[in-house]
Amino acid sequence: MTSTIVDPYATMTVTSRRQFLYALNPLAKVAGFAPAMIFLVFVRDLATPAAFLLLAYVLLLVGARLTWRLLLLLAVLPVGMAVIGVSFSLWVDTALVGDTTPVLRIGDWTLYSGALMIGFATALRLGAIISLALIGGLTTSGPDLVRASVQQLRVPYRIGYTALAAFRFVPRFGYELSVIRAAHRVRGHHGGNGPFSRIARGWGYIVPLLAGAIRHAERVALAMDSRAFGAHPTRTERHLVPFRTRDTIFVALSLAASAVILLVFFPWQPPSL
DSSP states (O other), rough: OOOOOOOTSOOOOOSSSSSSGGOOOOOHHHHHHHHHHHTTTTTOOOOHHHHHHHHHHHHHHHOOOOHHHHHHHHHHHHHHHHHHHHHHHHHOHHHTTTSOOEEEEEEEEEEEHHHHHHHHHHHHHHHHHHHHHHHHHHSSHHHHHHHHHHHSOOOOOHHHHHHHHHHHHHHHHHHHHHHHHHHHHHHHOOOOSSSHHHHHHHHHHHHHHHHHHHHHHHHHHHHHHHHHTTTTSSSOOOSSSOOOOHHHHHHHHHHHHHHHHHHHTTTTTTOOO
8 A cells, every 4th residue: 555645736726727826836936036026126217116016916916816815915005105105205315306307395395306216216116026025925825835945945844844833823822812802701801992991901811822822832842742853854744845847937937037127127227427
């Protein structure tokens, strides 16, 4: 009788063939756009981050599930960039942009077009970096990223799975907090509805949460010790996260698209005099 290793990528169910981002190796989605994210830190024009922002939007709308969370993020991101662009333009030193066209005058204060250019260039860089990070962040689970790091990058499993266990404390805290709130409501310890009452209730949740966290940490530690976690330099993986040909193709196409955008707009060229 032979045993087979379950491949989560082979058994992953998607609602459409277009949702290809979920079937890719997590490291492929990181490696494909990591160089572009680094280059975006140093560009100063508007066209280059706008092109990368458009590319990220196309990939997310085509290769990911159109959930309400994704649509909300894609709708809020331009609003946030507009706010950041206006805010940064107000902080620009007028001595640097005094030779540009005035856009707004309020008393002795003047807003120049050069300040708007600098502010919105910064906002577009931040928005492009965030949108490129969302390609892998919204279509990758934490366990798969840890497995891929251990299997392909040779990250010690002691580090990877310890970080994963710590990350899983977050939903556990949420569950514990809901149980504590329900217990307080059952016992009538609501304490009113004012702002100070809410602060007092919040302080009352700290000790039970700490006690629950300590108990959960002890159970996790005992479970890891019982499975000889850390006793050997390597560990057998139950789920494999392979790096397939499609992952190589995705990385190559992503790097090629990034190179084309950078070569077309050439953001590091000196300004024309």
